[in-house]
Amino acid sequence: MVAPDFVHARVPDVCLVLEGTYPYVAGGVSSWVHDIVRSLPELQFSLLHIGPRLGAYGEPRYEIPPNVTQMVEHYLHDSVEAHDMLHREQLRARLDRRIRSARRETAAPSRALAAIRRLHLDSVVDDALIADLATGDLDVEQLLHGNTAFETITEIYRECAPGASFLDFFWHFRSMHVPLVRLLGAELPSAQVYHSLSTGYAGVLAAVASKRTGRPMVLTEHGIYARERELELARAPWIAERTRDPRMPTTSVSPLRRVWSRFFSRLAQIAYRQSQTIITLSEVNRRKQLSDGAARDRTSIIPNGVDIDHLSAIIGEPAPRGAQEPLRVGFVGRVVPIKDVLTFIKACHIALRDVKLAVEIIGPTDEDPVYAARCQNLVDRLGRSEEIRFVGPKKLADIYGKLDVVVLTSFSEGQPLVILEAHAVGVPAIATDVGACREMLEGRDGEDKALGPSGLVTQVAAQEATAAALVRFARDPELRRRMSVAARARVRAHYTKAKMIDDYRALYDELVR
Amino acid sequence: MRRPDTRVVIAVVLNAVTWSEAIVCPQILGLTLVVQLLTGVAIVSVIRHERQALGAAVAIAMPIIGPLATAWLDHQRGLGGGGLLGEPAEPEQTVDGADVARRLVSCPPPCEAIVSGDIDSRRAAIARLADRANADDIAILRWARTQADPDVAVEAALALEDIGERFDQRIAAARAIAKQDSTAEHHAAIVQAIADGVIAGFIDAATAGKLPAAARAHHDMAVLLDPALISSLAVPLARLELATDHAHDALALLEPVLATAAPLTEDVVELYNEAAYAARRFDLLTSLERQLAAVAKEEAGGRA
Numbered sequence: 126m127v128a129p130d131f132v133h134a135r136v137p138d139v140c141l142v143l144e145g146t147y148p149y150v151a152g153g154v155s156s157w158v159h160d161i162v163r164s165l166p167e168l169q170f171s172l173l174h175i176g177p178r179l180g181a182y183g184e185p186r187y188e189i190p191p192n193v194t195q196m197v198e199h200y201l202h203d204s205v206e207a208h209d210m211l212h213r214e215q216l217r218a219r220l221d222r223r224i225r226s227a228r229r230e231t232a233a234p235s236r237a238l239a240a241i242r243r244l245h246l247d248s249v250v251d252d253a254l255i256a257d258l259a260t261g262d263l264d265v266e267q268l269l270h271g272n273t274a275f276e277t278i279t280e281i282y283r284e285c286a287p288g289a290s291f292l293d294f295f296w297h298f299r300s301m302h303v304p305l306v307r308l309l310g311a312e313l314p315s316a317q318v319y320h321s322l323s324t325g326y327a328g329v330l331a332a333v334a335s336k337r338t339g340r341p342m343v344l345t346e347h348g349i350y351a352r353e354r355e356l357e358l359a360r361a362p363w364i365a366e367r368t369r370d371p372r373m374p375t376t377s378v379s380p381l382r383r384v385w386s387r388f389f390s391r392l393a394q395i396a397y398r399q400s401q402t403i404i405t406l407s408e409v410n411r412r413k414q415l416s417d418g419a420a421r422d423r424t425s426i427i428p429n430g431v432d433i434d435h436l437s438a439i440i441g442e443p444a445p446r447g448a449q450e451p452l453r454v455g456f457v458g459r460v461v462p463i464k465d466v467l468t469f470i471k472a473c474h475i476a477l478r479d480v481k482l483a484v485e486i487i488g489p490t491d492e493d494p495v496y497a498a499r500c501q502n503l504v505d506r507l508g509r510s511e512e513i514r515f516v517g518p519k520k521l522a523d524i525y526g527k528l529d530v531v532v533l534t535s536f537s538e539g540q541p542l543v544i545l546e547a548h549a550v551g552v553p554a555i556a557t558d559v560g561a562c563r564e565m566l567e568g569r570d571g572e573d574k575a576l577g578p579s580g581l582v583t584q585v586a587a588q589e590a591t592a593a594a595l596v597r598f599a600r601d602p603e604l605r606r607r608m609s610v611a612a613r614a615r616v617r618a619h620y621t622k623a624k625m626i627d628d629y630r631a632l633y634d635e636l637v638r
Numbered sequence: 639m640r641r642p643d644t645r646v647v648i649a650v651v652l653n654a655v656t657w658s659e660a661i662v663c664p665q666i667l668g669l670t671l672v673v674q675l676l677t678g679v680a681i682v683s684v685i686r687h688e689r690q691a692l693g694a695a696v697a698i699a700m701p702i703i704g705p706l707a708t709a710w711l712d713h714q715r716g717l718g719g720g721g722l723l724g725e726p727a728e729p730e731q732t733v734d735g736a737d738v739a740r741r742l743v744s745c746p747p748p749c750e751a752i753v754s755g756d757i758d759s760r761r762a763a764i765a766r767l768a769d770r771a772n773a774d775d776i777a778i779l780r781w782a783r784t785q786a787d788p789d790v791a792v793e794a795a796l797a798l799e800d801i802g803e804r805f806d807q808r809i810a811a812a813r814a815i816a817k818q819d820s821t822a823e824h825h826a827a828i829v830q831a832i833a834d835g836v837i838a839g840f841i842d843a844a845t846a847g848k849l850p851a852a853a854r855a856h857h858d859m860a861v862l863l864d865p866a867l868i869s870s871l872a873v874p875l876a877r878l879e880l881a882t883d884h885a886h887d888a889l890a891l892l893e894p895v896l897a898t899a900a901p902l903t904e905d906v907v908e909l910y911n912e913a914a915y916a917a918r919r920f921d922l923l924t925s926l927e928r929q930l931a932a933v934a935k936e937e938a939g940g941r942a
Contacts, residue, residue, distance in 0.1 A: 471844075471845045505848075536792050
């Protein structure tokens with residue numbers, strides 16, 4: 126679906142391919158996209174947004190900048206029934222015709238179907254596979270009702286999931302591939318460069334667009350998409366295990382989990398293969414990309430950056446804390462399970478036995494109300510409603526000036542903007558050892574490490590360690606001062622927005638030419 | 639395929655003969671009907687139970703073809719009959735001993751599987767621990783959470799988070815039910831749910847907060863509504879008190895149970911002794927424990 130109210134003056138310079146983020150979902154990646162687009166007004170952008178289904182998001186959370194000249198939206202689960210309840214009979218007739226046509230299948234076999242087969246059965250992702258996908262010569266009816274497709278599905282089942290129920294496998298296969306086939310057949314906007322912000326479906330779509338048009342592809346991964354999906358899949362209750370009896374020992378997970386996991390891993394490899402430049406935010410993530418199949422000579426690191434002068438101007442200097450006043454602790458982020466707010470609350474509770482704290486949980490609670498309620502219940506259960514308060518989202522100017530330390534207890538992170546923003550105004554951090562957090566707090570290389578630590582790193586879900594870190598901060602003002610100095614120096618040296626924008630400007634200039 | 643029963647064959651042949659005779663000689667129609675009835679009874683007595691009602695109807699109502707059709711249908715696959723109208727029975731859980739033995743031999747211990755480096759094996763082990771979630775499993779997951787490999791630590795932490803979510807859901811559901819219908823059983827269910835979480839080690843003393851107090855309140859309410867529950871609820875609550883370092887409270891809960899005339903179980907005696915040790919009330923130890931303590935004292939004296 127192409128939004129009609131954009132002016133098509135020329136082929137856009139950069140097409141940003143986005144999955145479930147900008148402009149509909151607020152968060153780190155969306156803020157990054159908004160910053161990049163606004164900071165490069167000399168370039169024209171188009172946005173290709175992939176959402177779960179029409180109407181899944183409300184209004185855009187960001188005002189689209191004027192240099193965005195085109196916006197195209199595709200949906201993974203764009204069910205025909207949802208649109209056409211009134212035309213059910215016509216739809217059924219049309220579907221019947223298409224099924225009959227698909228069953229005849231006298232023409233050459235689908236190359237996209239062959240690519241899907243190779244995706245599961247071959248260990249190599251090569252240019253030929255991407256070229257086959259790029260033909261897009263397969264539609265959903267052929268996939269679900271064609272004889273050749275059924276033979277392919279049964280072959281993949283026999284090879285990859287022989288222990289699972291075929292019906293289960295079929296429905297999982299359908300869930301994986303219907304969105305893929307739908308996207309492969311979609312109309313893609315023209316652009317000089319295709320820039321995907323993740324692997325997964327967005328990465329494949331960018332790879333296919335790049336292959337079709339011969340234009341280069343860039344991939345920037347904030348978090349490692351395939352790894353994040355793996356973590357979700359390992360716990361997904363909608364994948365049936367072979368045995369539901371927890372007493373029965375087993376050495377392997379459900380073959381269906383493996384099929385899903387491999388599928389996302391293959392999608393990532395497609396994006397890595399087609400990308401001319403593969404960017405991530407930290408060395409930790411770069412190593413993950415390399416182990417997942419990215420070519421070393423194509424990878425590079427461009428860390429996120431913040432506008433220090435702007436932040437300093439709007440936030441000002443943090444207000445000094447009186448000697449007898451409690452340590453002002455902030456959790457800044459969405460109250461969702463991946464941020465492990467429960468551990469943060471427990472850590473504060475444990476630390477509160479030894480020191481005084483004034484804790485604020487700053488961020489929206491509406492994304493996962495059930496989890497937010499669990500967090501609120503925990504605070505009540507611990508009897509800490511006075512000391513630990515949920516204050517909802519706040520303006521940037523009102524957050525960091527009133528904090529002595531920010532804490533991140535996330536299970537997974539890319540390169541959290543929260544730490545950069547806090548550091549920019551001299552607020553140190555306590556963060557879990559995930560994503561780029563250790564690099565950001567302890568330094569990436571010799572020169573960076575020489576600046577000294579700007580915070581304390583803990584393990585995930587380690588409430589005692591996080592509490593101990595809070596107690597250290599509360600009792601040692603000199604430690605806080607040293608870390609505050611290091612925080613400012615580190616951001617100024619390595620994480621400025623100007624440097625990040627310059628790096629992307631140079632990259633685009635080279636590729637757009 | 640089963641061979642047809644001889645009685646059925648005789649009945650079917652007799653049925654066919656009498657009907658063919660009845661066509662030419664209507665006087666024997668009464669006899670023919672009796673034969674038809676007997677044929678139906680004979681067939682019904684040998685066909686499968688779930689098809690007897692249908693079989694009887696067909697065999698008795700339809701001359702000649704009825705008994706034949708019933709005999710033929712009995713040999714066809716499928717359930718059929720009145721059995722379909724009832725609730726389907728839960729399939730019987732069977733345990734294949736050989737399969738269990740094979741899996742036990744090939745399956746490394748969970749700690750080994752977790753640090754083995756084999757992703758499948760690790761995830762299978764973590765998933766099993768999270769599903770079962772007893773005290774040992776939670777201890778292993780907590781250990782896994784402290785591993786240097788970040789993937790292992792995160793997967794274990796997420797598994798613990800899943801267990802925590804289930805625990806919270808169980809408590810919330812039990813509370814909602816008790817709020818709607820304040821019966822002794824519903825309050826007892828809350829006590830049991832909280833005690834399970836604490837005893838399994840999922841909720842530690844440091845973060846139990848008001849949960850033990852809530853368990854006590856629901857215990858009191860349950861006992862008030864049904865005094866007979868005092869014995870059965872004392873054990874989980876006493877375990878909870880012990881786990882949260884309230885040994886004296888555990889003793890106080892168990893004393894009325896010990897004082898009852900009902901026969902004591904080994905669990906209760908063990909728990910009482912454990913509480914007595916934890917409370918440093920050695921004078922309360924039961925006779926066996928006292929003997930053990932005396933032996934230990936003698937040994938200690940001898941060494942001195």
